Amino acid sequence: MSSAKPLRRIVIVGDGMRAAMAAAYLAKACGRAGADIVVMSGGEAGKTGQVVVRPSALRFNAELGLNPAELCKKNIASPLFAAEMPSSNGPVTLPYAASGVASNGVEFHHYWLRASQAGFDSALHEYSLPLTLQNARSGIALESAAGFKIPFGLRIDRASYAQLLVNVASAAGVRASKGKLSAVQKLTESDWPMRLSTSDVEVDADFLVDVSEGSSAENAVGASRSGWSGRYLRIDSGVDLPGIEVFRLQRGLTRFASLIPGRGNAHSDSGEFNRIFHAEENRITDMACLLTADEAEARQRPALARKIDLFTACGRIPSEDYEVFQPCEWLAALMARGHFPERAERLAERMPETELRIWLESLRRQIADLRKQVEAA
Amino acid sequence: MSEHTIKRVVIVGGGTAGWMAAAALSKFCARSEVEITLVESQAIGTVGVGEATIPSIGKFNDHLGIDEDTFVRETQATYKLGIEFVDWGVMGERYFHPFGTYGFDLEGIEFHHFWTRLKQQGDTRSLDAYSLNALAAYDGKFLRPEPEHGPIMKRLAYAFHFDASLYAAFLRRMSEQKGVTRIDGLVGEVERDSESGLIHALNLQDGKRIAGDLFIDCTGFRGVLIEGVYKAGYDDWSEWLPVNRAVAIACKRKGDPEPYTRSIARDAGWQWRIPLQHRTGNGFVYCDRFKDAEVAERELLESLEGEALNSPNHLRFMTGRRKQFWAGNCVAIGLSSGFLEPLESTSIHLIQSGISKLISLFPTKTDAPVERTEYNRLMSNDFENIRDFLILHYKATARDDSKFWNYVRTMAVPDSLMRKIDLLKSNGRFFKYDAELFDLTSWLAVAVGQGWAPEGYNPMANALSIENVTGSLSNMRSVLEKSAQAMPTHQAFIDRFCKAEPANWEQKKP
Incomplete structure (x- = not known):
């Protein structure tokens, strides 16, 4: 069976954190099956500063043996309960967990909305545990945060994160080859399908993974878009929103590893990869568009227009296949951009109004008490 | 007509769909001051002939607060662990499509890649050996998983076989207790607003007038309102699913x-x-x-x-679905919304799915274009995803012993299905859409069972030594076999917890 013959060598083209992520993960995922991983690096410094890791990427780190508590202890990371996004109205904070608690299968914001429309004066953020933790003046230790059992991401120093990933990659046997990729040659009369060249070396490979910030391999291969084509996978950084760069790399790499091709034809695998990869790209662009574009531009995107319409009509946020952002993030973004539901979901009416007010008051008090405790700690 | 706030829901048709809708709406609209009326006629029979279900029915009953043992007793139900398919791939062969999952993943790699690897080494054990549901089913065993039974038993997923007419009667009693008004009558003229086309009222043939704000069409294949009034149209899928x-x-x-x-x-x-x-x-x-x-x-x-x-x-039926499930102020639920043959027991699931989507999107006003559009989109996805899975059963066959099988074996199939088949057949890959009902276990069961086992597997499954894989799979089989053996027989379980009174057939004969 051709597909069970594992890839012998994967060359990664890129620098800094991006190349380190790819090398560490692919070495872990494919190295066990015998693949040789080579990083072809142009030696560029890459970006510096801090990088946001969304909650969904923590599993990726865990698979590489990177524990968030240890990263925080080393002072190279801090927990993140919400991400601040740029928008046309100024920064918008999108929490990684919902406000309040759902009841009887109805999301909390419907109850809040119903009460607000009945004259109960409170802001949604007053019920938000993630925003309370995020806004704690002194910051909050990861150990304390973990006790609340809500999703959290990390803000990490990019260079330190890259170095940790390099350590993982090196320990897994990844080899580095200095030099900027100058040519990719398809081989027809060789045991190898391609040869990659820098000014100094030539490396034969079964597969090329391009995570460069520029387009060195893209030009060499002649591909025009991110995605998987033949023996070439390109993962670009995507839309410039906090957390998206790492998300795209993490999702792209893990999905590639789950579809990891053999040396045979992988046309159906690459087709599926691209379908999902581009669906996620669309969801990310929807969010960027909601945050920064005007209404007319937003309406050009059917899935986004549907979100706006349904949310405005009845407070629901329809889900598409391969969503990237959680409903609580969409909720915050939609409201920040001036979209408010005309009514709450009818199921929220099942709770008697007096009971609803007492419940909301109690929840609000609990969050306020918590805020005091966190700030006093 | 100005838009009204919805205060009166009228359900037309009292079969399984009608009473499921009535029971759910009466529960969820209890404090919403919404009156629910169900119109049915004893002169019109229902299609319900006994229904097999999938595990999601348990959630529906739970939401309604129905005690499982009571439900089983009241509907003469038995438990269902899956479906045995006989003679589908080739004559003389059979396979089991279980609920639940196969085996356990190893090192983050899905179980079936290791199964394929062993198969390529000559191992002839079927996937059934790694399914607690299949092992229990072929042993005639059943046990309702409870937390104290431990993590292996938790893997046993189950549904029911029940008498649909008894289920409808059970839900009727429940609904009437919750205030649903039942009216016996046949729908005659339908009053509509001349401008908006929204339905105002139904005039029954006995002269009664039933006014409403939202109408739920549960009139079966006839689609008295959705087709008779709104001409919603129908997508005919008989080119792929030709049984009629x-x-x-x-x-x-x-x-x-x-x-x-x-x-x-x-x-x-x-x-x-x-x-x-x-x-x-x-x-x-x-x-x-x-x-x-x-x-x-x-x-x-x-x-x-x-x-x-x-x-x-x-x-008689035509496989397909309405082009619009919700038109004007009328929502079609059950057979009036479309028909997919009961090959994978999805009829009641589709009723349930329609009801839960309607409740989530329950409109405030009689004309609710946004909610309507979303409901139609979601239901279309449901029907199409199930359709593709059903087509797989016909396409994945080697049978050439009749004109029927020659037709379905060689027919072109939708692109969405072709993509899935290519992925699964080549290297056992499967990606589930968010709203998709059937998961990897189901697709594997049918594809492998009908002779389309994956030709390859994820090369990362080679990371474990063959001895390690052989040992791990042997342990899995052993654990699952012991768990199945420890269960009581299906009949013993029913006798102990939920045995029904013997049925009186004289009353049931038409």
């Missing part, structure tokens, strides 16, 4: 009821067998281009395991 007739009959049961449905492929369709506590439901679904009704009836009668308990009931 069925004949159903109940017979006396022989032996203890098996905890699974059986589906036996015939030369122009297939035959179901659904064991209930008091009888066995049987039916033959076929395509009238390849089989006469009389022949179908005769073949069905000849294959019964016991004495027939009623007269054969013949049905």
Whole structure:
């Protein structure tokens, strides 16, 4: 069976954190099956500063043996309960967990909305545990945060994160080859399908993974878009929103590893990869568009227009296949951009109004008490 | 007509769909000051002939607060662990489509890649050896998983076989207790707003007028409102799913009821067998281009395991779905919304899915274009995802013994299905859409069972040594076998917890 013959060598083209992520993960995922991983690096410094890791990427780190508590202890990371996004109205904070608690299968914001429309004066953020933790003046230790059992991401120093990933990659046997990729040659009369060249070396490979910030391999291969084509996978950084760069790399790499091709034809695998990869790209662009574009531009995107319409009509946020952002993030973004539901979901009416007010008051008090405790700690 | 706030819901039709809708809406609208009226006529029979379900029915009943043992007793139900398919891939072979999952993943790699690896080394064990549901089903065992039974038993997923007419009657009692008004009558004229086209009221043939703000069409294939009034249109899928007739009959049961449905492929369709506590439901679904009704009836009668308990009931249908499930202020639920043959027991699931989506999107005003559009989109996805899975059963066959099988084996299939087949057949890859009902286990069961096992596997499954893989899979088999052996028999479980009163057949005969 051709597909069970594992890839012998994967060359990664890129620098800094991006190349380190790819090398560490692919070495872990494919190295066990015998693949040789080579990083072809142009030696560029890459970006510096801090990088946001969304909650969904923590599993990726865990698979590489990177524990968030240890990263925080080393002072190279801090927990993140919400991400601040740029928008046309100024920064918008999108929490990684919902406000309040759902009841009887109805999301909390419907109850809040119903009460607000009945004259109960409170802001949604007053019920938000993630925003309370995020806004704690002194910051909050990861150990304390973990006790609340809500999703959290990390803000990490990019260079330190890259170095940790390099350590993982090196320990897994990844080899580095200095030099900027100058040519990719398809081989027809060789045991190898391609040869990659820098000014100094030539490396034969079964597969090329391009995570460069520029387009060195893209030009060499002649591909025009991110995605998987033949023996070439390109993962670009995507839309410039906090957390998206790492998300795209993490999702792209893990999905590639789950579809990891053999040396045979992988046309159906690459087709599926691209379908999902581009669906996620669309969801990310929807969010960027909601945050920064005007209404007319937003309406050009059917899935986004549907979100706006349904949310405005009845407070629901329809889900598409391969969503990237959680409903609580969409909720915050939609409201920040001036979209408010005309009514709450009818199921929220099942709770008697007096009971609803007492419940909301109690929840609000609990969050306020918590805020005091966190700030006093 | 100005838009009204919805205060009156009128359900037309009182079969399984109608009473499921009434029970759910009366529960969820309890404090919303919404009046619910159900109009049905005893002059119109219901299609319900005994239903097999999938595990999601348990959630529906839970939401309604229905005690499971009471439900089983009241509906003469038995438990269902999956479906046995006989003669589908080739004549003389059978396979089991279980609920639940196969085996356990190893090192983050899905189980079936290791199974394929061993298979390529000559191992002949079927996937059934790694399914607790399949092992228990073929042993005639059942145990309702409880937390104290531990993590392995938690893997046992189950549904029910039940008498749909008894279920409707059970839900009717429940709904009427919650304030649903039932009116016996036949719909005559329908009053509509001349401008908006929204329905105002139904005039019954006996002269009663039933006014409403939202109308739920549960009138079965006829679609009295959705088609009769709104001309919603119909997408015909018979090019891919050509069966268009069925004949159903109940017979006396022989032996203890098996905890699974059986589906036996015939030369122009297939035959179901659904064991209930008091009888066995049987039916033959076929395509009238390849089989006469009389022949179908005769073949069905000849294959019964016991004495027939009623007269054969013949049905005609066209596989497909309404182009609009919600039009104006009318929502079609059940057979009025479309029809997919009961090959994977999805009829009740689609009712349930329609109801839960309607409740989530329940409108405030009579005209709710945004909610309507979203409901139609979601229901279209549901129907199409299930459609593709059903087509797989016909496409993945080596049978060439009849014109029917030659047609379905060689027909072109939708692109969405082709993509899935390519991925699964090449290297066992599977990606589930968010709203997709059937998961990897289901697709694997049918594809492998009908001779389309993955040709390759994820090369990362080679990371474990062959000894390690062999040992791990051996342990899995052993643990699952022991768990299945420890369960009581299906009949013993029913006898202990939920045995129904014997049925009175004199009352049930038409």
